[in-house]
Amino acid sequence: MSEPMTVLNSDREILLEVRDLRVEYATQNGPVEAVAGVDLTLAKGEFLGVVGESGCGKSTMLFGIAQLLNPPATVSGGEVLFKGENLVAMTAKSLNALRWRDFSVVMQSAMNALNPVHSIGRQFKDAIKAHARWPESQIKARSAEVLELVGIDPVHLKSFPHQLSGGMRQRAMIAMALLFTPDLIVMDEPTSALDVVAQRSLMAQIKELQKQLGFAVIFVTHDMSLVSHFSDRLMVMYAGQVVELGGTRAVFDAPAHPYSRGLLDAFPSIRGEVKRLTGIPGAPPNLGRPPSGCRFHPRCPVAMERCSVDVPELYLVDSVQARCLLHEPAAVSVEVES
Known part of the structure; x- marks a missing residue:
């Protein structure tokens, strides 16, 4: 192991x-x-x-x-x-x-993750209402607060996703992810x-x-x-x-x-x-038919013959771990002795 x-x-x-x-x-x-x-x-x-x-x-x-x-x-x-x-x-x-x-998730494409027919504020409100019973005033205050945290003017709570730049949409998604800290x-x-x-x-x-x-x-x-x-x-x-x-x-x-x-x-x-x-x-590689042994061996510039047969584990190398037979304890000791 x-x-x-x-x-x-x-x-x-x-x-x-x-x-x-x-x-x-x-x-x-x-x-x-x-x-x-x-x-x-x-x-x-x-x-x-x-x-x-x-x-x-x-x-x-x-x-x-x-x-x-x-x-x-x-x-x-x-x-x-x-x-x-x-x-x-x-x-x-x-x-x-x-x-x-x-825990929150920020997707790859904010334009696809945000609902195009609802304003940013409406989407923040829906996310809050799914998890808390806050009064309207608290919802508005928190929505404005998280937008300011990511550098967006709260006026954009009234904006729709297509009215924001790509960077602003990503920031809005991060703001939504921070609603409950x-x-x-x-x-x-x-x-x-x-x-x-x-x-x-x-x-x-x-x-x-x-x-x-x-x-x-x-x-x-x-x-x-x-x-x-x-x-x-x-x-x-x-x-x-x-x-x-x-x-x-x-x-x-x-x-x-x-x-x-x-x-x-x-x-x-x-x-x-x-x-x-x-x-x-x-x-x-095609994961339907992964290579035998080390999965990287067909592309590896330092592959050995056994790399196509033996499956490497994660070996401790100083302060990191690496899945490579070059760092297998037995191989390292042999290398030092030689």
């Missing part, structure tokens, strides 16, 4: 614990496992970034944690313990009582439709709000540079599995998995010497 995944600061209280989470999609050719045994812990007030190529299972994992999967996707195994309660075993009614109040906000690529300047501005605002209000964040993105300065820890996913997990700076400074190194080599740095971008050859 792999070492248990630890939080960045051991003195923080554990908010979320995911144990062996598995998500399958039903297809005509049989079930396809899109999330294959993910384990993670998240502490109160922690910012966890989740990165990887499109199709690696990031969003599916996120929706599995939040219990927002729709057929043909289903959680086929594992537990999601939020403040000690297993979300996987909860009824829809119990989950609805927790959403927005205790939840302990956890999960974000599925909320910056993907924004330009670079708007992305940076939104990320800075999310981090500032997190410091101010103390909520934890799971932030899914395919852009490693987005989370490089904002996340406490970084989880790298490939083909439905966690391949590396550790402090963000540790992963960026010395990536332990060849896939993490490939991702870092695929985006430019604005500092230091100019380097040629190399990228990762090939394409992610």
Whole structure:
């Protein structure tokens, strides 16, 4: 078994614990496992970034944690313990009582997530009324307060989604997620439709709000540079599995998995010497027929013969964990002796 995944600061209280989470999609050719045994812990007030190529299972994992999967996707195994309660075993009614109040979700496309025929204020009001019996004056005051928190004039409570820019719609979604000041906000690529300047501005605002209000964040993105300065820890996913997990700076400074190194080599740095971008050859595998052994071995520049046979676990490498046979304790000891 792999070492248990630890939080960045051991003195923080554990908010979320995911144990062996598995998500399958039903297809005509049989079930396809899109999330294959993910384990993670998240502490109160922690910012966890989740990165990887499109199709690696990031969003599916996120929706599995939040219990927002729709057929043909289903959680086929594992537990999601939020403040000690297993979300996987909860009824829809119990989950609805927790959403927005205790944990919130910010979707990838705010234009699709927001109702186009209702004003922002009306949608905030509906979310509040689903969980609390507040007087009208309190609803208006709180709606205006959360909009101001994300830098939007409360006058836009009367606006409809199409009257706001892409960045403002994303901020409005974050404001809605903050209505009850939840302990956890999960974000599925909320910056993907924004330009670079708007992305940076939104990320800075999310981090500032997190410091101010103390909520934890799971932030899914395919852009490693987005989370490089904002996340406490970084989880790298490939083909439905966690391949590396550790402090963000540790992963960026010395990536332990060849896939993490490939991702870092695929985006430019604005500092230091100019380097040629190399990228990762090939394409992610078909999860209906995943490769044997290490799932990354067909694309790995340092693959060994046994990589196509032996299934690696998550091995502790200094302060991070990496799913690579190069870090298997037996292989490391042999290397040192030679």
